[in-house]
Amino acid sequence: MKLPLVDSHAHLFVKDFADDLDEVINRAGKKGLTAILTPVDILDPQEIEKALNYSSSVLPIFLAAGAHPHQAHKFNESYLGKIESLARKKKIVAIGEIGLDYYYNFSSPDAQKQAFYQQLILAEDLKLPVIIHSRQAAQDVLSIVKKAKFSRGGVLHCFTENYQLALEMMEQGFFISFSGIITFPNAQSLREIAVKIPLENLLAETDSPYLTPHPLRKKIKRNEPAFIFETVNFLAQLKKTNLTELVSQLQENFQKCFGLEDKIIKEIDI
Incomplete structure (x- = not known):
């Protein structure tokens, strides 16, 4: 029997x-x-087309769609209509990734805030969870979630912010997802936060093709979903938790977060 791993965030159609x-x-x-x-960029019609037309007999690939904060300067209300259309047709299970990134600032903070807020309002209306990207923007992310009175939950993906944000967002119904960054030698402060996150609020992801876990990243540049095992195994050791129990909890959390309780098989044989 294989461990029923899930990758809660991978960019497969790049x-x-x-x-x-x-x-x-x-x-x-x-x-x-x-x-x-897999989150897809609502501003990239080619990526969306690839995602909607792709199917696999190996495992289910669920989709989210949204405008990344890097693209916020291009965002307008027409894209809200495109997201809504995908949601109404049940093509997506979440809106994302959305949020704020003050590290790169490829879009102005004001543009990012506006796009983030509008997509939260849409997600609330559609009763969908969101996938939030937050980098050096913890306070603004929290304040905008509260301003939007968003109540559908979701996930703080590839978490690298402070523990206070994690704590307050968990109170808002969010899961906290850790990527391969948790394995990096210089990520001690992040590991200290991960130890404090309750198992029932935890998710794991690859964020493929980025952030290959250590020590694989010494030899392999491109990350991929198969490498989720390295991150999950690392989390099990970090949290002093049985690996099988952690994997089971992560799958349960994934299903709960995205409303997929009846849609994931427990094990597969290849």
């Missing part, structure tokens, strides 16, 4: 996987993955 996506999915299945969630 150019990095254009030539070998089937092989990537097969490797994930052989590693035991039972589901992957």
Whole structure:
């Protein structure tokens, strides 16, 4: 029996996987993955088309759609309509990734805040969870979630912010997701936060094709869903938790977060 792993965030339809996506999915299945969630950029029609037309017999791939904060300067209300259309047709299970990124600031803070707020309002109306990207923007993320009176929950993906944000967002019904960053030698402060996160609020992700876990990243540049095992195994050791129990809890959390309780198989054989 393989461990029923889930990757709660992987960018499968970017150019990095254009030539070998089937092989990537097969490797994930052989590693035991039972589901992957993939956010797509609502401003990129080619990525959306690829995502909607792709299917795999190996494992289910669930989709989210939204405008990343890097793209906020291009965002307008027409994209809200596109997100809503996908949601009404039940093509997506969440809106995201959305949020604020004050590290790169590819879009102005004001543009980011506006796009984030509008997408939260839409998600509330559609009764969908959100996938939040927050980088050096903890206080504004929290204040905008509260301003929008958002109540559908979701996930703080690839978490690197402070513990106070994690605590307050968990109170708002959010899960906290850790990527391969948790394995990096210089991520001690993040590990100290991860130890404090209750198992029932925890998720794990690869954020593929980025952030290959240590020590794989010494030899492998492109991350992929099969490598989720390294991050989950690391989390189990960090939190002094039985690996099998952690994997089971992560799957339960994934299903609860995205409303997928009846849609994920428990184990697969390749």
